[in-house]
Amino acid sequence: MAIQVRIPTILRTYTDGEKTVEGSGATIEELFADLETRHGGIRERLVDGGSLRRFVNVYLNDEDVRFLDGISTKLSDGDTVTILPAVAGGSAAAARPAHRASGTRGTHGMSSTRRTR
Amino acid sequence: MRYDNPLAAVGHTPLVLLPRLSPSADVRVWAKLEDRNPTGSIKDRPALHMIEQAEKDGVLTPGRTILEPTSGNTGISLAMAARLKGYRIVCVMPENTSEERRQLLAMWGAEIISSPAAGGSNTAVRVAKEIAAENPDWVMLYQYGNAANTGAHYATTGPEIYEDLPSVTHFVAGLGTTGTLMGAGRYLRERSPGVKIVAAEPRYDDLVYGLRNLDEGFVPELYDASVLTTRYSVGSEDAVVRTRELLSEEGIFAGISSGAALHAALGVGRRAVREGESADIVFVVADGGWKYLSTGIYTAATTEEAVAALQGQLWA
Numbered sequence: 489m490a491i492q493v494r495i496p497t498i499l500r501t502y503t504d505g506e507k508t509v510e511g512s513g514a515t516i517e518e519l520f521a522d523l524e525t526r527h528g529g530i531r532e533r534l535v536d537g538g539s540l541r542r543f544v545n546v547y548l549n550d551e552d553v554r555f556l557d558g559i560s561t562k563l564s565d566g567d568t569v570t571i572l573p574a575v576a577g578g579s580a581a582a583a584r585p586a587h588r589a590s591g592t593r594g595t596h597g598m599s600s601t602r603r604t605r
Numbered sequence: 606m607r608y609d610n611p612l613a614a615v616g617h618t619p620l621v622l623l624p625r626l627s628p629s630a631d632v633r634v635w636a637k638l639e640d641r642n643p644t645g646s647i648k649d650r651p652a653l654h655m656i657e658q659a660e661k662d663g664v665l666t667p668g669r670t671i672l673e674p675t676s677g678n679t680g681i682s683l684a685m686a687a688r689l690k691g692y693r694i695v696c697v698m699p700e701n702t703s704e705e706r707r708q709l710l711a712m713w714g715a716e717i718i719s720s721p722a723a724g725g726s727n728t729a730v731r732v733a734k735e736i737a738a739e740n741p742d743w744v745m746l747y748q749y750g751n752a753a754n755t756g757a758h759y760a761t762t763g764p765e766i767y768e769d770l771p772s773v774t775h776f777v778a779g780l781g782t783t784g785t786l787m788g789a790g791r792y793l794r795e796r797s798p799g800v801k802i803v804a805a806e807p808r809y810d811d812l813v814y815g816l817r818n819l820d821e822g823f824v825p826e827l828y829d830a831s832v833l834t835t836r837y838s839v840g841s842e843d844a845v846v847r848t849r850e851l852l853s854e855e856g857i858f859a860g861i862s863s864g865a866a867l868h869a870a871l872g873v874g875r876r877a878v879r880e881g882e883s884a885d886i887v888f889v890v891a892d893g894g895w896k897y898l899s900t901g902i903y904t905a906a907t908t909e910e911a912v913a914a915l916q917g918q919l920w921a
Binding site for chain 2: 542543545547550551552554555556570572574
């Protein structure tokens with residue numbers, strides 16, 4: 489089962505600079521475990537204690553997996569998974585994010601808020 | 606319509622059906638034309654609301670200086686209101702935003718402090734917070750965390766949509782400060798519990814994201830994921846294609862973030878068609894295309910050229 493995974497610049501140190509890598513797995517969690525076997529260290533940057541890290545956004549075919557089933561979201565052959573850093577509002581740009589010490593904490597953080605509909 | 610002064614003319618924007626872009630007769634797509642606000646963007650709503658709330662609270666008094674981190678539209682709206690109300694205004698804006706935005710801010714008398722391109726709006730927020738700490742008498746309205754931002758959409762955008770289209774099934778808007786989605790979304794859900802609230806989040810190219818650190822980041826304080834039904838990431842290419850379609854198919858000259866919202870709206874529309882449901886999908890045209898003319902995306906011969914023209918630029 490081939491899944492295309494788009495890797496953000498900051499994580500390409502784990503993929504030899506590759507922008508897109510292939511992986512497999514029936515869920516996001518399995519996909520990350522599969523990536524870990526070839527790109528050691530990458531999983532820890534994405535997942536913390538069984539859920540996505542707070543400022544990591546993962547999209548399945550452009551839909552945020554936090555609104556699907558999080559890391560348990562099921563995957564199908566031919567899916568595209570995109571990993572991106574969380575950004576400020578609609579207009580974020582390169583390199584350094586806001587310094588959290590200056591108070592840009594998101595009290596309603598995405599990773600801490602799971603959809604409970 | 607007649608108003609007593611220019612600020613009173615904020616809101617009450619048209620909601621128009623897009624007959625050519627709607628997927629079917631039963632799945633209709635409607636555009637809420639927020640470019641018809643006094644300074645040409647949806648941000649007139651939260652800007653005016655935040656200023657008037659701060660005045661009511663006694664935080665903003667004559668002679669004070671307003672400070673705000675902005676990528677453009679909010680600053681432009683605040684600057685216009687500040688001029689009419691007699692406040693000085695200082696905007697902190699990433700240096701990689703379009704020249705049009707700078708001229709518009711300057712035109713209404715705003716002073717601009719440029720923040721480094723690296724870090725984009727995240728850095729503008731940080732710099733503004735540092736400046737605020739050095740100038741305790743300045744008033745930072747702080748659109749990312751100010752409840753009056755969400756309140757503006759709860760009090761105006763949401764009710765206007767519901768009044769014009771009580772059968773609304775989906776509300777789609779760009780995800781920036783999150784104010785539009787949180788405010789209008791909460792209102793619509795109260796009125797129509799089954800309504801789906803859909804976020805269209807801009808996804809830039811690598812040039813823009815660069816080496817953003819995954820361990821730190823920024824989530825606006827206003828964001829409450831429970832309001833959203835789902836959230837789509839829309840790449841520059843899809844946003845550009847839809848912005849051009851909006852122009853060629855329906856004659857609507859919109860900003861690029863509106864193309865991103867339309868892309869998400871058409872995505873949920875296709876799903877409704879597939880599932881045999883009828884739908885009234887409202888998406889927000891946050892601003893017109895004027896401020897993005899210099900990108901060349903409207904006149905580029907091909908989509909590829911238009912997308913290339915946008916490389917490394919902020920478009921939402």
